[in-house]
Amino acid sequence: MIGESELVALIEPLDAEALQRWIDLGWVLPHRDDEDLQFDIADVARVRLICELYYELRIEEDSMSVVLSLMDQLYAARRALGALASAVAAQPEGVRKRIAAVVDQNRNH
């Protein structure tokens, strides 16, 4: 976990004002420790990604909310799918084959 000023110092194009705005917009969700903000390693990676999209690829603020929303939904969906896949993988072979057959059938229709 690192604090706000450490994060701003760590990531090159980031300034405190932009970070505050992104937090206000709900793009970044730091942990709140009384008044202090704490960022974990996933928050840092996320801020880095937003910086890249915002400063390098010039995705504007309105579009960014849409991009992040879709991205978060995509990751949530992928994790759900991953959980399902490991549940299927834990089944006996006959069950797995039956599931695979039905999935194939549904995907091709």
Add this chain to the structure above:
Amino acid sequence: MADPYQILGVSRGAKPDEIRKAYRALAKKNHPDLHPGDKAAEARFKEIASAYSIVGDEAKRALFDGGKIDGGGAEIHQVPPRSSYRQHAEGEPGFKYDRQWSGSGGGIDEDLFAELFGRGGRTNSSGADVNYTFSVPFTEAINGAKKRVVMGDGKALEISIPAGLKDGQILRLRGQGQPGQGGSEAGDALVEVHVEPHPAFRREGNDIHSVVPVTLGEALGGANVPVETVSGMVSLAVPKRSNSGTKLRLRGRGVPSKSGAGDQVVTLEIVLPAAPDDELIRSVVEWEAKHPYDPRKVPGA
């Protein structure tokens, strides 16, 4: 090694601007964090980033054009390994960024699994966030205020305006959005606050700017004049021989902030009496005949 110009789809003579545009377009299409699981996109993105690191940089581009480095930029270019956002987004169970949009917390997870295991739809989902906008008077934004505001949809909110609030700032009121279902948390109210302009004050960062009229005598002879600040009236010492446009600083009379309050910057404006009489006109004109000066002359020109 592949030709970086070819990778970016630009000609050898392309202007830096064209190269930047081409890079942005390709990077958006192939960014690995936006294309999870797409190995081809990830490989393309690496190629694009590497190509751009050469021809997007004037010095390296010149080296490449002169045959001093190859397309891989091996001599000077190494992409530092970075922790991809994807590792976290896909790796952590109960990842917090799942739940923030639309506030449903449902999305694919619950719906899909409910259908799968016959749990019968969503029974508990937290409420959606609701967006509001409203305006506050200039001085309330500077000094802070507590307000009860009824929004367009009839919702009454107790809003605490923090001192020094900026135009367009968004306040998050926890639990003031749509109610949750089945005992889940309510969403938040996101209130975008606009600051109304003030007839006398203008804000620049944490400083407040204003114009104060003074008489000819006050400007020349010096005086203490009353001045309105965002925190009430104060007395401003106008030094002798001040002029129209002279700027004076009232320390600490600006916008309050954690790192210390800003200042109020006062610009003096000499104002002649509404109806100057013959005595004033005669004495000034006679004085000027003896001491001519040209205020339109640029100093040092």
